[in-house]
Amino acid sequence: xxxxxxxxxxxxxxxxxxxxxxxxxxxxxxxxxxxxxxxxxxxxxxxxxxxxxxxxxxxxxxxxxxxxxxxxxxxxxxxxxxxxxxxxxxxxxxxxxxxxxxxxxxxxxxxxxxxxxxxxxxxxxxxxxxxxxxxxxxxxxxxxxxxxxxxxxxxxxxxxxxxxxxxxxxxxxxxxxxxxxxxxxxxxxxxxxxxxxxxxxxxxxxxxxxxxxxxxxxxxxxxxxxxxxxxxxxxxxxxxxxxxxxxxxxxxxxxxxxxxxxxxxxxxxxxxxxxxxxxxxxxxxxxxxxxxxxxxxxxxxxxxxxxxxxxxxxxxxxxxxxxxxxxxxxxxxxxxxxxxxxxxxxxxxxxxxxxxxxxxxxxxxxxxxxxxxxxxxxxxxxxxxxxxxxxxxxxxxxxxxxxxxxxxxxxxxxxxxxxxxxxxxxxxxx
Numbered sequence: 001x002x003x004x005x006x007x008x009x010x011x012x013x014x015x016x017x018x019x020x021x022x023x024x025x026x027x028x029x030x031x032x033x034x035x036x037x038x039x040x041x042x043x044x045x046x047x048x049x050x051x052x053x054x055x056x057x058x059x060x061x062x063x064x065x066x067x068x069x070x071x072x073x074x075x076x077x078x079x080x081x082x083x084x085x086x087x088x089x090x091x092x093x094x095x096x097x098x099x100x101x102x103x104x105x106x107x108x109x110x111x112x113x114x115x116x117x118x119x120x121x122x123x124x125x126x127x128x129x130x131x132x133x134x135x136x137x138x139x140x141x142x143x144x145x146x147x148x149x150x151x152x153x154x155x156x157x158x159x160x161x162x163x164x165x166x167x168x169x170x171x172x173x174x175x176x177x178x179x180x181x182x183x184x185x186x187x188x189x190x191x192x193x194x195x196x197x198x199x200x201x202x203x204x205x206x207x208x209x210x211x212x213x214x215x216x217x218x219x220x221x222x223x224x225x226x227x228x229x230x231x232x233x234x235x236x237x238x239x240x241x242x243x244x245x246x247x248x249x250x251x252x253x254x255x256x257x258x259x260x261x262x263x264x265x266x267x268x269x270x271x272x273x274x275x276x277x278x279x280x281x282x283x284x285x286x287x288x289x290x291x292x293x294x295x296x297x298x299x300x301x302x303x304x305x306x307x308x309x310x311x312x313x314x315x316x317x318x319x320x321x322x323x324x325x326x327x328x329x330x331x332x333x334x335x336x337x338x339x340x341x342x343x344x345x346x347x348x349x350x351x352x353x354x355x356x357x358x359x360x361x362x363x364x365x366x367x368x369x370x371x372x373x374x375x376x377x378x379x380x381x382x383x384x385x386x387x388x389x390x391x392x393x394x395x396x397x398x399x400x401x402x403x404x405x406x407x408x409x410x411x412x413x414x415x416x417x418x419x420x421x422x423x424x425x426x427x428x429x430x
Contacts, residue, residue: 017173017413024172027164028183034072034157035184039150041141042069042134071157073129075184076177077270078122079162082114084267085121087322118162119155126154128277174406178262182402185395192386199384211383215391218374222392222400225367228257230360232353236338251338253329255356257364260319262401264365265372265394267319268311272296272304300376309369316365326353371397 012018089096090110099106130147139146161180168176200208231252276296296304330350339345343352374392379385389395 011410011414014413017410020171020173024168024174024179027168027172027176028179031072031161031164031180031183032187034160035070036068037071039069039071039073039153041139041146041149069133071153072161073133074122074125074154074158076158076161076165076180078118078125078158079114079165080177080266081121081125081270082117084263085117086110086114087319091322115159115162119159122155122158123151126151126158129154132277173409174402178398178402178405181398185399188386189390192384192390196384196387211387218371218392219396219400222371222396223404225364225371226258226401226404229254230257230356231255232356233341234333234338235341236336253353255324255360257360258316258368259324259357259361259364260316260368262394262397263319264312264315264368265397267315268308268372269394271311272307300379305373305376309373312369312372313365316368317361320357320361324357326350326357329353368397 011021086096090100091097096110099109102109127147130150134143134146136143165176165180168174168179170176172179196211197208231254234251234253236251279292279296292303296307299305327350330346330353333339333349334345340349340352343349371392372394375389378388378391383391
């Protein structure tokens with residue numbers, strides 16, 4: 001306990017870290033305020049229950065802003081979609097590849113294109129959202145005028161959320177986009193915990209404690225999975241310069257078991273949502289399409305979970321392939337005069353690294369899919385509606401990955417402070 005208090009004290013002793021934490025809290029507060037401001041001309045009491053059923057998981061990791069029909073309803077999803085599209089274009093379009101290779105200047109150009117693309121995606125998603133979530137019965141003004149004004153407001157809200165996310169990344173702690181999603185999820189956890197405790201009552205208190213223990217073990221397993229790495233040893237060739245020998249030391253390339261992070265889960269969820277939006281256009285025309293539409297809207301149906309797990313596995317392989325390039329790593333190793341013991345430099349090294357990635361990505365993708373569909377089994381065994389979503393799924397994945405990333409940044413600042421204290425002590429002794 002004393003160690004914990006010491007760490008907290010050290011955090012607030014570092015001026016830059018203190019300012020970053022303060023900035024992060026301020027930006028998150030702005031996001032939460034915007035998430036409860038309702039669109040003008042709407043009756044939330046008539047629409048919230050319907051929106052919760054329709055948007056399901058997507059509403060849970062946007063902090064309930066979809067069901068509340070707030071000005072931040074579409075949130076950061078257009079920005080995430082734009083980032084994914086740019087990553088896809090970087091593979092298929094040589095011009096984007098050339099921009100990407102321009103270093104820091106190329107990154108700024110890609111970010112600018114992503115921001116422009118976010119505007120168009122936000123307009124499209126806002127229109128789709130309003131068609132699904134609202135109707136003439138729950139709008140107190142002209143529906144046409146309401147949709148026109150609301151698209152402008154929702155698009156502006158999405159751009160503001162994008163700005164908040166970038167500001168948190170630059171001026172705060174952690175990744176801004178995942179932090180915004182995390183705070184929305186965390187905000188609904190106390191109410192879900194309270195509702196589960198009320199449902200269990202005094203007679204079911206043992207069962208409630210058991211549920212908390214299982215949740216704790218799931219979080220531990222998820223942390224271990226997120227932090228797990230496969231270390232590939234690399235050796236630097238010895239170089240003789242006059243009377244000194246350089247190199248010869250052994251280091252490691254750490255390949256994460258989950259190199260794709262939480263992006264496959266988010267992308268799979270968004271794709272299912274987009275498919276259901278498209279099916280909504282033919283709603284009522286074909287009975288079998290209505291059946292599929294209903295099952296995709298229900299996050300506990302077998303079709304939703306099967307498609308969700310399948311898409312997560314596919315996107316994990318895909319996202320790993322576009323973020324980790326074995327050929328580029330092999331070329332960099334060759335230029336640095338390093339090699340993997342027992343493996344020839346060049347193409348053989350690239351093939352070896354590719355095989356390593358394939359072997360660790362498959363179990364990682366399967367585990368990610370299992371974690372994503374765990375809430376369905378939690379609901380089957382009798383957990384209450386808000387609480388079961390925290391037993392895995394998108395909510396828990398985003399929470400754990402965002403907190404780990406934030407803690408790693410805080411730890412790096414604390415490590416720098418320790419080095420400064422050691423250097424200052426050494427200087428005083430001299």
